[in-house]
Amino acid sequence: MGEPTGFMKYERELPTRRPVPVRLRDWKEVYEPFPDSHLERQAARCMDCGIPFCHVGCPLGNLIPEWNDLVYRENWSDALDRLHATNNFPEFTGRLCPAPCETACVLGINEDPVTIKQVEVAIVEHGFTAGSAQGDEIAPVVPSVVTGKKIAVVGSGPAGLAAAQQLTRAGHAVTVFERADRIGGLLRYGIPEFKMEKRILDRRLAQMAAEGTEFRVNANVGESVAVADLQSDFDAIVLAGGATAARDLPIPGRELRGVYQAMEFLPPANKVQAGDLAEHPFSAAGKHVVIIGGGDTGADCLGTSHRHGAATIHQFEIMPRPPDARPDANPWPTWPMIYRIASAHEEGGERVFAVNTECFLGDEDGNVRALRAHEVEQTFTDGRMSFEKVQGSDFELPCDLALLSMGFVGPQRNGMLEQLGVDFSERGNVARTEQWHTNVDDVFVCGDMGRGQSLIVWAIAEGRSCAAAVDRALMGETDLPSPITPDAAPMGVR
Numbered sequence: 001m002g003e004p005t006g007f008m009k010y011e012r013e014l015p016t017r018r019p020v021p022v023r024l025r026d027w028k029e030v031y032e033p034f035p036d037s038h039l040e041r042q043a044a045r046c047m048d049c050g051i052p053f054c055h056v057g058c059p060l061g062n063l064i065p066e067w068n069d070l071v072y073r074e075n076w077s078d079a080l081d082r083l084h085a086t087n088n089f090p091e092f093t094g095r096l097c098p099a100p101c102e103t104a105c106v107l108g109i110n111e112d113p114v115t116i117k118q119v120e121v122a123i124v125e126h127g128f129t130a131g132s133a134q135g136d137e138i139a140p141v142v143p144s145v146v147t148g149k150k151i152a153v154v155g156s157g158p159a160g161l162a163a164a165q166q167l168t169r170a171g172h173a174v175t176v177f178e179r180a181d182r183i184g185g186l187l188r189y190g191i192p193e194f195k196m197e198k199r200i201l202d203r204r205l206a207q208m209a210a211e212g213t214e215f216r217v218n219a220n221v222g223e224s225v226a227v228a229d230l231q232s233d234f235d236a237i238v239l240a241g242g243a244t245a246a247r248d249l250p251i252p253g254r255e256l257r258g259v260y261q262a263m264e265f266l267p268p269a270n271k272v273q274a275g276d277l278a279e280h281p282f283s284a285a286g287k288h289v290v291i292i293g294g295g296d297t298g299a300d301c302l303g304t305s306h307r308h309g310a311a312t313i314h315q316f317e318i319m320p321r322p323p324d325a326r327p328d329a330n331p332w333p334t335w336p337m338i339y340r341i342a343s344a345h346e347e348g349g350e351r352v353f354a355v356n357t358e359c360f361l362g363d364e365d366g367n368v369r370a371l372r373a374h375e376v377e378q379t380f381t382d383g384r385m386s387f388e389k390v391q392g393s394d395f396e397l398p399c400d401l402a403l404l405s406m407g408f409v410g411p412q413r414n415g416m417l418e419q420l421g422v423d424f425s426e427r428g429n430v431a432r433t434e435q436w437h438t439n440v441d442d443v444f445v446c447g448d449m450g451r452g453q454s455l456i457v458w459a460i461a462e463g464r465s466c467a468a469a470v471d472r473a474l475m476g477e478t479d480l481p482s483p484i485t486p487d488a489a490p491m492g493v494r
Protein backbone atom coordinates (compact mmCIF):
# COMPACT_ATOMS: atom_id res chain seq x y z
CA MET A 1 0.00 0.00 0.00
CA GLY A 2 1.59 3.23 -1.20
CA GLU A 3 0.09 6.04 0.82
CA PRO A 4 -1.87 4.96 3.91
CA THR A 5 -3.92 8.17 4.06
CA GLY A 6 -4.27 8.66 0.32
CA PHE A 7 -7.98 7.90 0.37
CA MET A 8 -8.51 10.72 2.88
CA LYS A 9 -6.25 13.26 1.15
CA TYR A 10 -7.25 12.96 -2.50
CA GLU A 11 -10.62 13.27 -4.23
CA ARG A 12 -11.57 10.94 -7.07
CA GLU A 13 -10.55 12.56 -10.34
CA LEU A 14 -11.16 11.43 -13.94
CA PRO A 15 -9.84 12.80 -17.24
CA THR A 16 -12.03 15.48 -18.75
CA ARG A 17 -13.93 14.84 -21.94
CA ARG A 18 -13.16 17.07 -24.93
CA PRO A 19 -15.72 19.89 -25.43
CA VAL A 20 -18.82 18.61 -27.23
CA PRO A 21 -18.63 21.04 -30.22
CA VAL A 22 -15.00 19.98 -30.79
CA ARG A 23 -15.45 16.23 -30.47
CA LEU A 24 -18.54 16.19 -32.70
CA ARG A 25 -16.33 17.42 -35.53
CA ASP A 26 -14.26 14.24 -35.49
CA TRP A 27 -14.49 10.56 -34.52
CA LYS A 28 -11.55 10.47 -32.12
CA GLU A 29 -11.90 9.21 -28.54
CA VAL A 30 -13.62 11.72 -26.32
CA TYR A 31 -11.16 11.87 -23.37
CA GLU A 32 -8.32 14.37 -22.87
CA PRO A 33 -4.95 12.92 -21.77
CA PHE A 34 -4.58 12.45 -17.99
CA PRO A 35 -1.17 13.41 -16.52
CA ASP A 36 0.78 10.66 -14.71
CA SER A 37 1.10 12.81 -11.57
CA HIS A 38 -2.71 12.91 -11.24
CA LEU A 39 -2.99 9.22 -11.96
CA GLU A 40 -0.44 8.30 -9.29
CA ARG A 41 -2.54 10.24 -6.75
CA GLN A 42 -5.61 8.31 -7.86
CA ALA A 43 -3.74 5.03 -7.35
CA ALA A 44 -2.78 6.27 -3.87
CA ARG A 45 -6.50 6.31 -2.97
CA CYS A 46 -6.48 2.48 -2.90
CA MET A 47 -6.73 1.53 0.79
CA ASP A 48 -5.39 -2.03 0.34
CA CYS A 49 -8.49 -2.89 2.33
CA GLY A 50 -7.55 -6.48 3.14
CA ILE A 51 -10.46 -8.18 1.41
CA PRO A 52 -10.48 -6.49 -1.98
CA PHE A 53 -13.99 -6.94 -3.35
CA CYS A 54 -12.80 -5.30 -6.59
CA HIS A 55 -11.12 -8.67 -7.39
CA VAL A 56 -14.51 -10.34 -7.22
CA GLY A 57 -16.27 -7.53 -9.09
CA CYS A 58 -13.83 -8.05 -11.99
CA PRO A 59 -14.53 -11.32 -13.84
CA LEU A 60 -10.85 -11.49 -14.76
CA GLY A 61 -9.81 -11.29 -11.12
CA ASN A 62 -7.50 -8.39 -11.95
CA LEU A 63 -4.92 -7.81 -9.18
CA ILE A 64 -6.07 -4.26 -8.63
CA PRO A 65 -4.51 -3.29 -5.25
CA GLU A 66 -1.14 -4.66 -6.44
CA TRP A 67 -1.01 -2.50 -9.54
CA ASN A 68 -2.40 0.53 -7.73
CA ASP A 69 0.53 0.28 -5.33
CA LEU A 70 3.06 -0.17 -8.15
CA VAL A 71 1.66 2.84 -10.03
CA TYR A 72 1.84 4.95 -6.89
CA ARG A 73 5.52 3.96 -6.66
CA GLU A 74 5.95 4.82 -10.37
CA ASN A 75 6.94 1.23 -11.10
CA TRP A 76 4.98 1.08 -14.36
CA SER A 77 6.90 -1.89 -15.66
CA ASP A 78 5.97 -4.28 -12.84
CA ALA A 79 2.43 -2.88 -12.86
CA LEU A 80 2.18 -3.90 -16.52
CA ASP A 81 3.35 -7.44 -15.72
CA ARG A 82 0.77 -7.80 -12.96
CA LEU A 83 -1.94 -6.44 -15.26
CA HIS A 84 -1.07 -8.76 -18.13
CA ALA A 85 -1.00 -11.70 -15.71
CA THR A 86 -4.81 -11.64 -15.66
CA ASN A 87 -5.90 -9.64 -18.72
CA ASN A 88 -4.76 -10.12 -22.32
CA PHE A 89 -6.27 -6.83 -23.49
CA PRO A 90 -6.36 -4.16 -20.77
CA GLU A 91 -6.41 -1.45 -23.44
CA PHE A 92 -9.90 -2.66 -24.46
CA THR A 93 -11.33 -3.02 -20.96
CA GLY A 94 -9.57 0.13 -19.73
CA ARG A 95 -11.56 2.06 -22.33
CA LEU A 96 -14.79 0.10 -22.64
CA CYS A 97 -15.49 -1.83 -19.44
CA PRO A 98 -18.36 -0.53 -17.29
CA ALA A 99 -16.01 -1.32 -14.38
CA PRO A 100 -17.97 -3.57 -12.01
CA CYS A 101 -14.71 -3.53 -9.98
CA GLU A 102 -15.33 0.11 -9.11
CA THR A 103 -18.88 -0.48 -7.90
CA ALA A 104 -17.44 -3.27 -5.68
CA CYS A 105 -14.52 -1.12 -4.36
CA VAL A 106 -14.55 -1.07 -0.54
CA LEU A 107 -13.86 2.68 -0.53
CA GLY A 108 -17.11 2.99 -2.48
CA ILE A 109 -19.16 2.01 0.58
CA ASN A 110 -19.04 5.58 1.85
CA GLU A 111 -16.78 7.51 -0.58
CA ASP A 112 -16.17 7.72 -4.31
CA PRO A 113 -14.41 4.50 -5.40
CA VAL A 114 -10.87 4.29 -6.75
CA THR A 115 -10.59 5.09 -10.49
CA ILE A 116 -9.51 1.51 -11.25
CA LYS A 117 -10.35 1.55 -14.93
CA GLN A 118 -8.32 4.72 -15.51
CA VAL A 119 -5.31 3.24 -13.75
CA GLU A 120 -5.68 0.11 -15.90
CA VAL A 121 -5.66 1.95 -19.21
CA ALA A 122 -2.79 4.20 -18.11
CA ILE A 123 -0.62 1.19 -17.25
CA VAL A 124 -1.10 -0.46 -20.62
CA GLU A 125 -0.69 2.79 -22.54
CA HIS A 126 2.65 3.30 -20.77
CA GLY A 127 3.64 -0.13 -22.04
CA PHE A 128 2.64 0.68 -25.61
CA THR A 129 4.12 4.19 -25.77
CA ALA A 130 6.97 4.08 -28.21
CA GLY A 131 10.11 5.80 -27.01
CA SER A 132 9.26 5.60 -23.33
CA ALA A 133 11.35 3.57 -20.91
CA GLN A 134 8.72 0.85 -21.24
CA GLY A 135 8.23 1.38 -24.97
CA ASP A 136 9.10 -2.13 -26.07
CA GLU A 137 7.43 -3.94 -23.18
CA ILE A 138 4.46 -5.11 -25.17
CA ALA A 139 6.58 -7.14 -27.52
CA PRO A 140 5.40 -10.48 -28.95
CA VAL A 141 5.54 -13.37 -26.46
CA VAL A 142 6.75 -16.10 -28.78
CA PRO A 143 6.07 -19.62 -27.44
CA SER A 144 9.10 -21.62 -26.33
CA VAL A 145 7.47 -24.99 -27.10
CA VAL A 146 5.64 -26.34 -30.14
CA THR A 147 3.01 -28.96 -29.36
CA GLY A 148 2.11 -29.94 -32.91
CA LYS A 149 -1.60 -29.48 -32.11
CA LYS A 150 -3.81 -27.41 -34.43
CA ILE A 151 -6.70 -25.36 -33.13
CA ALA A 152 -9.37 -23.44 -35.06
CA VAL A 153 -11.01 -20.46 -33.35
CA VAL A 154 -14.20 -19.29 -35.04
CA GLY A 155 -14.90 -15.62 -34.40
CA SER A 156 -12.44 -12.80 -33.70
CA GLY A 157 -14.19 -10.82 -30.96
CA PRO A 158 -12.59 -10.45 -27.53
CA ALA A 159 -13.45 -14.05 -26.55
CA GLY A 160 -11.91 -15.58 -29.67
CA LEU A 161 -8.86 -13.32 -29.50
CA ALA A 162 -8.22 -14.09 -25.82
CA ALA A 163 -8.56 -17.84 -26.43
CA ALA A 164 -6.30 -17.60 -29.50
CA GLN A 165 -3.57 -15.65 -27.69
CA GLN A 166 -3.53 -18.01 -24.73
CA LEU A 167 -3.43 -21.13 -26.91
CA THR A 168 -0.76 -19.72 -29.26
CA ARG A 169 1.43 -18.88 -26.28
CA ALA A 170 0.95 -22.42 -25.00
CA GLY A 171 2.61 -23.66 -28.20
CA HIS A 172 -0.37 -24.68 -30.33
CA ALA A 173 -0.86 -23.69 -33.98
CA VAL A 174 -3.94 -21.45 -33.86
CA THR A 175 -5.96 -20.16 -36.80
CA VAL A 176 -8.73 -17.60 -36.24
CA PHE A 177 -11.56 -17.72 -38.81
CA GLU A 178 -13.61 -14.51 -39.17
CA ARG A 179 -16.46 -14.03 -41.62
CA ALA A 180 -16.11 -10.22 -41.65
CA ASP A 181 -13.50 -8.47 -43.76
CA ARG A 182 -11.49 -7.37 -40.72
CA ILE A 183 -10.58 -8.94 -37.40
CA GLY A 184 -12.08 -7.81 -34.09
CA GLY A 185 -15.76 -8.81 -33.81
CA LEU A 186 -17.77 -6.13 -32.03
CA LEU A 187 -14.55 -4.34 -31.10
CA ARG A 188 -14.16 -3.64 -34.81
CA TYR A 189 -17.69 -3.27 -36.12
CA GLY A 190 -19.95 -2.61 -33.12
CA ILE A 191 -18.04 -0.18 -30.93
CA PRO A 192 -17.68 3.21 -32.61
CA GLU A 193 -14.36 4.91 -33.17
CA PHE A 194 -15.16 7.62 -30.57
CA LYS A 195 -15.26 4.93 -27.85
CA MET A 196 -12.18 3.07 -29.06
CA GLU A 197 -10.08 4.08 -32.05
CA LYS A 198 -9.35 1.01 -34.19
CA ARG A 199 -5.61 1.64 -34.14
CA ILE A 200 -5.80 0.39 -30.53
CA LEU A 201 -7.11 -2.93 -31.82
CA ASP A 202 -4.67 -3.10 -34.73
CA ARG A 203 -1.55 -2.75 -32.60
CA ARG A 204 -2.65 -5.71 -30.41
CA LEU A 205 -3.45 -7.78 -33.51
CA ALA A 206 0.07 -7.04 -34.78
CA GLN A 207 1.46 -8.47 -31.55
CA MET A 208 -0.70 -11.59 -31.90
CA ALA A 209 0.29 -12.13 -35.53
CA ALA A 210 3.98 -11.82 -34.55
CA GLU A 211 3.42 -14.46 -31.84
CA GLY A 212 2.19 -16.85 -34.52
CA THR A 213 -1.61 -16.63 -34.43
CA GLU A 214 -2.91 -16.93 -37.99
CA PHE A 215 -5.90 -14.82 -39.04
CA ARG A 216 -8.26 -15.61 -41.92
CA VAL A 217 -10.85 -12.97 -42.82
CA ASN A 218 -13.86 -13.38 -45.18
CA ALA A 219 -13.94 -16.95 -43.86
CA ASN A 220 -17.54 -17.77 -42.97
CA VAL A 221 -17.51 -21.18 -41.31
CA GLY A 222 -20.58 -23.10 -42.47
CA GLU A 223 -20.59 -21.21 -45.79
CA SER A 224 -17.29 -20.36 -47.47
CA VAL A 225 -15.37 -22.67 -45.08
CA ALA A 226 -16.84 -26.16 -44.68
CA VAL A 227 -17.48 -27.32 -41.12
CA ALA A 228 -16.27 -30.81 -42.11
CA ASP A 229 -12.92 -29.38 -43.25
CA LEU A 230 -12.42 -27.71 -39.88
CA GLN A 231 -13.25 -30.96 -38.09
CA SER A 232 -10.80 -32.98 -40.15
CA ASP A 233 -7.98 -30.39 -40.25
CA PHE A 234 -7.86 -29.33 -36.58
CA ASP A 235 -7.46 -31.13 -33.25
CA ALA A 236 -9.94 -28.81 -31.52
CA ILE A 237 -12.41 -26.08 -32.50
CA VAL A 238 -13.29 -23.11 -30.28
CA LEU A 239 -16.61 -21.49 -31.17
CA ALA A 240 -16.52 -17.76 -30.34
CA GLY A 241 -19.05 -16.46 -32.85
CA GLY A 242 -20.91 -14.08 -30.51
CA ALA A 243 -24.63 -13.56 -29.93
CA THR A 244 -25.39 -11.94 -33.24
CA ALA A 245 -29.16 -12.59 -33.56
CA ALA A 246 -30.71 -9.20 -32.77
CA ARG A 247 -34.07 -8.84 -30.98
CA ASP A 248 -36.61 -7.52 -33.48
CA LEU A 249 -39.67 -5.28 -33.10
CA PRO A 250 -42.45 -7.02 -35.06
CA ILE A 251 -44.94 -4.13 -35.17
CA PRO A 252 -46.85 -2.68 -38.14
CA GLY A 253 -44.52 -0.72 -40.40
CA ARG A 254 -41.37 -2.67 -39.44
CA GLU A 255 -40.81 -3.39 -43.13
CA LEU A 256 -40.61 0.31 -44.12
CA ARG A 257 -37.41 1.71 -45.57
CA GLY A 258 -35.54 3.60 -42.85
CA VAL A 259 -36.15 1.07 -40.05
CA TYR A 260 -32.89 -0.74 -39.33
CA GLN A 261 -31.21 -2.81 -36.67
CA ALA A 262 -28.40 -1.01 -34.79
CA MET A 263 -25.95 -3.56 -36.15
CA GLU A 264 -26.97 -2.60 -39.70
CA PHE A 265 -26.18 1.04 -38.89
CA LEU A 266 -22.98 0.89 -36.80
CA PRO A 267 -20.66 -1.31 -38.96
CA PRO A 268 -20.85 0.87 -42.09
CA ALA A 269 -20.10 3.92 -39.91
CA ASN A 270 -16.90 2.21 -38.78
CA LYS A 271 -16.09 1.18 -42.36
CA VAL A 272 -16.29 4.82 -43.45
CA GLN A 273 -13.82 5.73 -40.69
CA ALA A 274 -11.50 2.92 -41.82
CA GLY A 275 -11.61 4.24 -45.39
CA ASP A 276 -13.29 1.05 -46.63
CA LEU A 277 -16.53 2.84 -47.61
CA ALA A 278 -16.83 6.29 -49.20
CA GLU A 279 -20.08 7.12 -47.40
CA HIS A 280 -22.64 5.55 -45.09
CA PRO A 281 -25.45 3.90 -47.11
CA PHE A 282 -28.15 5.45 -44.86
CA SER A 283 -26.47 8.23 -42.89
CA ALA A 284 -28.42 10.03 -40.16
CA ALA A 285 -27.47 13.42 -41.67
CA GLY A 286 -30.42 15.83 -41.55
CA LYS A 287 -32.81 13.10 -40.36
CA HIS A 288 -35.25 12.77 -37.49
CA VAL A 289 -33.74 9.74 -35.75
CA VAL A 290 -35.48 7.59 -33.15
CA ILE A 291 -33.37 4.98 -31.36
CA ILE A 292 -35.47 2.26 -29.77
CA GLY A 293 -33.60 0.87 -26.78
CA GLY A 294 -32.00 2.84 -23.97
CA GLY A 295 -28.84 0.77 -23.47
CA ASP A 296 -25.23 1.09 -24.54
CA THR A 297 -25.81 0.00 -28.14
CA GLY A 298 -28.45 2.72 -28.34
CA ALA A 299 -25.92 5.22 -26.96
CA ASP A 300 -23.48 4.15 -29.68
CA CYS A 301 -26.17 4.85 -32.31
CA LEU A 302 -26.76 8.21 -30.62
CA GLY A 303 -23.10 9.28 -30.74
CA THR A 304 -22.85 8.10 -34.36
CA SER A 305 -26.02 10.00 -35.34
CA HIS A 306 -24.67 13.17 -33.69
CA ARG A 307 -21.49 12.91 -35.74
CA HIS A 308 -23.51 12.34 -38.95
CA GLY A 309 -25.40 15.57 -38.22
CA ALA A 310 -28.94 14.32 -37.47
CA ALA A 311 -31.72 16.96 -37.27
CA THR A 312 -33.29 15.52 -34.09
CA ILE A 313 -32.60 12.38 -32.05
CA HIS A 314 -34.82 10.65 -29.49
CA GLN A 315 -33.75 7.56 -27.55
CA PHE A 316 -36.71 5.49 -26.34
CA GLU A 317 -36.63 3.11 -23.36
CA ILE A 318 -39.59 1.07 -22.15
CA MET A 319 -38.28 0.88 -18.57
CA PRO A 320 -38.84 3.79 -16.19
CA ARG A 321 -35.96 6.21 -15.59
CA PRO A 322 -33.59 4.55 -13.06
CA PRO A 323 -32.84 6.28 -9.74
CA ASP A 324 -29.76 8.52 -9.37
CA ALA A 325 -28.44 6.57 -6.35
CA ARG A 326 -28.44 2.87 -5.36
CA PRO A 327 -31.83 1.68 -4.13
CA ASP A 328 -31.74 -0.36 -0.87
CA ALA A 329 -32.52 -3.56 -2.77
CA ASN A 330 -29.37 -3.09 -4.85
CA PRO A 331 -26.65 -2.68 -2.20
CA TRP A 332 -22.85 -2.46 -2.43
CA PRO A 333 -20.97 -4.41 -3.87
CA THR A 334 -23.51 -5.42 -6.53
CA TRP A 335 -23.76 -3.64 -9.86
CA PRO A 336 -26.07 -0.64 -9.29
CA MET A 337 -29.02 -0.14 -11.64
CA ILE A 338 -28.79 3.67 -11.65
CA TYR A 339 -29.19 6.49 -14.15
CA ARG A 340 -26.03 6.73 -16.24
CA ILE A 341 -24.90 9.40 -18.67
CA ALA A 342 -22.68 8.12 -21.50
CA SER A 343 -20.53 10.56 -23.45
CA ALA A 344 -23.08 10.39 -26.30
CA HIS A 345 -25.85 11.58 -23.96
CA GLU A 346 -23.82 14.67 -23.09
CA GLU A 347 -23.70 15.47 -26.79
CA GLY A 348 -27.45 16.01 -27.17
CA GLY A 349 -30.65 14.18 -28.06
CA GLU A 350 -33.62 13.48 -25.84
CA ARG A 351 -33.94 10.39 -23.64
CA VAL A 352 -37.55 9.25 -23.25
CA PHE A 353 -38.32 6.65 -20.57
CA ALA A 354 -41.41 4.48 -20.02
CA VAL A 355 -42.57 4.54 -23.66
CA ASN A 356 -43.67 1.79 -26.02
CA THR A 357 -43.68 2.04 -29.81
CA GLU A 358 -46.94 0.82 -31.41
CA CYS A 359 -46.23 1.20 -35.12
CA PHE A 360 -44.17 2.92 -37.77
CA LEU A 361 -46.01 5.12 -40.29
CA GLY A 362 -44.86 5.32 -43.91
CA ASP A 363 -45.19 7.65 -46.88
CA GLU A 364 -46.50 6.61 -50.30
CA ASP A 365 -42.99 5.49 -51.37
CA GLY A 366 -42.56 3.01 -48.50
CA ASN A 367 -40.27 5.20 -46.39
CA VAL A 368 -40.82 5.59 -42.64
CA ARG A 369 -42.03 9.13 -41.86
CA ALA A 370 -43.18 8.89 -38.22
CA LEU A 371 -43.88 6.52 -35.37
CA ARG A 372 -46.79 6.20 -32.98
CA ALA A 373 -46.08 5.48 -29.32
CA HIS A 374 -47.60 5.73 -25.85
CA GLU A 375 -46.42 5.95 -22.27
CA VAL A 376 -46.41 2.82 -20.10
CA GLU A 377 -46.54 1.97 -16.43
CA GLN A 378 -44.39 -0.89 -15.11
CA THR A 379 -46.44 -3.46 -13.14
CA PHE A 380 -45.62 -6.74 -11.36
CA THR A 381 -47.97 -9.73 -10.98
CA ASP A 382 -46.59 -12.72 -9.00
CA GLY A 383 -43.12 -11.28 -9.51
CA ARG A 384 -43.56 -11.10 -13.29
CA MET A 385 -42.95 -7.71 -14.86
CA SER A 386 -45.25 -6.26 -17.50
CA PHE A 387 -46.16 -2.84 -18.90
CA GLU A 388 -49.64 -1.27 -18.91
CA LYS A 389 -50.51 1.43 -21.41
CA VAL A 390 -51.21 4.83 -19.83
CA GLN A 391 -54.56 5.70 -21.36
CA GLY A 392 -54.63 8.94 -23.32
CA SER A 393 -50.82 9.16 -23.59
CA ASP A 394 -50.59 8.35 -27.33
CA PHE A 395 -48.29 10.53 -29.40
CA GLU A 396 -46.77 10.67 -32.87
CA LEU A 397 -43.17 11.65 -33.57
CA PRO A 398 -41.56 12.48 -36.93
CA CYS A 399 -39.03 9.78 -37.76
CA ASP A 400 -37.20 9.09 -40.99
CA LEU A 401 -34.54 6.84 -39.45
CA ALA A 402 -35.47 4.30 -36.73
CA LEU A 403 -32.66 2.27 -35.15
CA LEU A 404 -33.59 -0.86 -33.20
CA SER A 405 -31.21 -1.38 -30.26
CA MET A 406 -33.08 -3.84 -28.09
CA GLY A 407 -30.36 -6.36 -27.47
CA PHE A 408 -29.60 -9.79 -28.86
CA VAL A 409 -31.47 -13.06 -28.41
CA GLY A 410 -28.50 -15.40 -28.87
CA PRO A 411 -26.18 -16.86 -31.48
CA GLN A 412 -27.14 -17.30 -35.11
CA ARG A 413 -28.28 -20.93 -35.44
CA ASN A 414 -28.37 -21.53 -39.15
CA GLY A 415 -25.10 -22.34 -40.91
CA MET A 416 -22.20 -23.39 -38.70
CA LEU A 417 -24.09 -24.30 -35.50
CA GLU A 418 -26.77 -26.36 -37.27
CA GLN A 419 -24.19 -28.13 -39.40
CA LEU A 420 -22.13 -29.01 -36.33
CA GLY A 421 -25.25 -30.24 -34.51
CA VAL A 422 -24.56 -28.44 -31.22
CA ASP A 423 -27.14 -28.47 -28.42
CA PHE A 424 -28.57 -25.25 -27.05
CA SER A 425 -29.24 -24.19 -23.47
CA GLU A 426 -32.67 -23.17 -22.17
CA ARG A 427 -31.66 -19.56 -22.77
CA GLY A 428 -30.90 -20.29 -26.42
CA ASN A 429 -27.10 -20.14 -26.22
CA VAL A 430 -24.72 -22.95 -27.21
CA ALA A 431 -24.80 -25.44 -24.32
CA ARG A 432 -21.53 -26.41 -22.66
CA THR A 433 -20.12 -28.54 -19.88
CA GLU A 434 -18.05 -27.30 -16.95
CA GLN A 435 -15.06 -27.86 -19.23
CA TRP A 436 -16.40 -25.45 -21.92
CA HIS A 437 -17.14 -28.46 -24.16
CA THR A 438 -20.20 -28.63 -26.43
CA ASN A 439 -21.97 -31.94 -27.09
CA VAL A 440 -19.83 -32.34 -30.26
CA ASP A 441 -16.41 -34.04 -29.96
CA ASP A 442 -13.46 -31.62 -29.70
CA VAL A 443 -15.72 -28.55 -30.08
CA PHE A 444 -15.63 -25.92 -27.30
CA VAL A 445 -17.53 -22.66 -26.90
CA CYS A 446 -16.85 -19.32 -25.19
CA GLY A 447 -17.94 -15.69 -25.15
CA ASP A 448 -21.40 -14.41 -26.03
CA MET A 449 -22.06 -17.53 -28.11
CA GLY A 450 -22.18 -19.59 -24.90
CA ARG A 451 -23.05 -16.90 -22.31
CA GLY A 452 -25.48 -14.74 -24.31
CA GLN A 453 -25.11 -10.99 -24.78
CA SER A 454 -22.60 -9.78 -22.21
CA LEU A 455 -19.50 -7.58 -21.82
CA ILE A 456 -15.95 -7.48 -23.15
CA VAL A 457 -14.47 -8.30 -19.74
CA TRP A 458 -16.61 -11.46 -19.54
CA ALA A 459 -15.67 -12.40 -23.10
CA ILE A 460 -11.95 -12.14 -22.28
CA ALA A 461 -12.43 -14.13 -19.05
CA GLU A 462 -14.35 -16.80 -21.02
CA GLY A 463 -11.70 -16.94 -23.75
CA ARG A 464 -8.91 -17.40 -21.18
CA SER A 465 -10.81 -20.07 -19.26
CA CYS A 466 -11.86 -21.93 -22.40
CA ALA A 467 -8.24 -21.91 -23.61
CA ALA A 468 -7.17 -23.61 -20.38
CA ALA A 469 -9.83 -26.30 -20.91
CA VAL A 470 -8.75 -26.88 -24.52
CA ASP A 471 -5.08 -27.09 -23.52
CA ARG A 472 -5.93 -29.62 -20.80
CA ALA A 473 -8.04 -31.69 -23.20
CA LEU A 474 -5.23 -31.82 -25.78
CA MET A 475 -2.22 -32.16 -23.45
CA GLY A 476 -3.64 -33.90 -20.37
CA GLU A 477 -2.71 -30.94 -18.13
CA THR A 478 -2.43 -27.17 -18.34
CA ASP A 479 -0.63 -24.23 -16.76
CA LEU A 480 -3.05 -21.73 -18.29
CA PRO A 481 -5.19 -19.73 -15.84
CA SER A 482 -8.94 -20.20 -15.71
CA PRO A 483 -10.53 -17.14 -14.06
CA ILE A 484 -14.17 -18.22 -14.34
CA THR A 485 -16.42 -21.24 -14.77
CA PRO A 486 -19.01 -21.31 -17.57
CA ASP A 487 -21.85 -20.64 -15.12
CA ALA A 488 -20.11 -17.76 -13.27
CA ALA A 489 -22.38 -14.73 -12.88
CA PRO A 490 -21.99 -11.13 -11.74
CA MET A 491 -22.31 -10.56 -7.98
CA GLY A 492 -25.97 -10.34 -7.00
CA VAL A 493 -28.30 -10.40 -4.01
CA ARG A 494 -29.66 -13.88 -3.27
Ligand SMILES: Cc1cc2nc3c(=O)[nH]c(=O)nc-3n(C[C@H](O)[C@H](O)[C@H](O)COP(=O)(O)OP(=O)(O)OC[C@H]3O[C@@H](n4cnc5c(N)ncnc54)[C@H](O)[C@@H]3O)c2cc1C
Pocket: 096, 097, 098, 154, 155, 156, 157, 158, 159, 160, 161, 177, 178, 179, 180, 184, 185, 186, 187, 190, 191, 195, 219, 220, 221, 222, 240, 241, 242, 243, 244, 266, 296, 297, 300, 415, 416, 446, 447, 448, 449, 453, 454, 455, 456, 457, 459
Ligand atom coordinates in the same frame (compact mmCIF):
# COMPACT_ATOMS: atom_id res chain seq x y z
C1 LIG B 1 -22.86 -1.88 -30.40
C2 LIG B 1 -22.28 -2.61 -29.22
C3 LIG B 1 -21.49 -1.90 -28.33
C4 LIG B 1 -20.96 -2.55 -27.21
N1 LIG B 1 -20.21 -1.83 -26.35
C5 LIG B 1 -19.65 -2.44 -25.28
C6 LIG B 1 -18.84 -1.71 -24.37
O1 LIG B 1 -18.65 -0.51 -24.50
N2 LIG B 1 -18.30 -2.40 -23.32
C7 LIG B 1 -18.48 -3.73 -23.13
O2 LIG B 1 -17.94 -4.30 -22.18
N3 LIG B 1 -19.25 -4.44 -23.98
C8 LIG B 1 -19.84 -3.83 -25.05
N4 LIG B 1 -20.63 -4.55 -25.90
C9 LIG B 1 -20.72 -6.01 -25.72
C10 LIG B 1 -19.44 -6.70 -26.21
O3 LIG B 1 -19.01 -6.09 -27.40
C11 LIG B 1 -19.67 -8.19 -26.40
O4 LIG B 1 -20.12 -8.75 -25.19
C12 LIG B 1 -18.36 -8.89 -26.83
O5 LIG B 1 -17.84 -8.31 -28.01
C13 LIG B 1 -18.59 -10.38 -27.04
O6 LIG B 1 -17.41 -10.94 -27.52
P1 LIG B 1 -17.38 -12.29 -28.38
O7 LIG B 1 -15.97 -12.50 -28.73
O8 LIG B 1 -18.10 -13.35 -27.65
O9 LIG B 1 -18.25 -11.99 -29.69
P2 LIG B 1 -18.23 -10.86 -30.81
O10 LIG B 1 -17.46 -9.66 -30.41
O11 LIG B 1 -19.65 -10.67 -31.19
O12 LIG B 1 -17.44 -11.53 -32.02
C14 LIG B 1 -17.95 -12.66 -32.69
C15 LIG B 1 -17.34 -12.74 -34.07
O13 LIG B 1 -17.61 -14.01 -34.62
C16 LIG B 1 -17.82 -13.86 -36.00
N5 LIG B 1 -18.53 -15.04 -36.49
C17 LIG B 1 -19.78 -15.46 -36.11
N6 LIG B 1 -20.11 -16.59 -36.77
C18 LIG B 1 -19.05 -16.89 -37.59
C19 LIG B 1 -18.81 -17.93 -38.54
N7 LIG B 1 -19.71 -18.88 -38.79
N8 LIG B 1 -17.63 -17.93 -39.19
C20 LIG B 1 -16.69 -16.95 -38.95
N9 LIG B 1 -16.89 -15.93 -38.08
C21 LIG B 1 -18.06 -15.91 -37.40
C22 LIG B 1 -18.60 -12.59 -36.10
O14 LIG B 1 -18.52 -12.03 -37.39
C23 LIG B 1 -17.91 -11.72 -35.05
O15 LIG B 1 -16.86 -10.98 -35.63
C24 LIG B 1 -21.21 -3.92 -27.01
C25 LIG B 1 -22.01 -4.63 -27.90
C26 LIG B 1 -22.56 -3.98 -29.00
C27 LIG B 1 -23.44 -4.73 -29.95
Ligand code: SF4
Pocket: 057, 058, 059, 060, 062, 064, 093, 094, 097, 098, 099, 100, 101, 102, 116, 117, 120, 457
Ligand atom coordinates in the same frame (compact mmCIF):
# COMPACT_ATOMS: atom_id res chain seq x y z
S1 SF4 C 1 -11.48 -5.30 -16.61
FE1 SF4 C 1 -13.27 -4.05 -15.98
S2 SF4 C 1 -13.88 -4.94 -14.03
FE2 SF4 C 1 -11.79 -5.67 -14.42
S3 SF4 C 1 -10.40 -4.17 -13.42
FE3 SF4 C 1 -10.68 -3.48 -15.54
S4 SF4 C 1 -12.37 -2.01 -15.48
FE4 SF4 C 1 -12.46 -3.22 -13.58
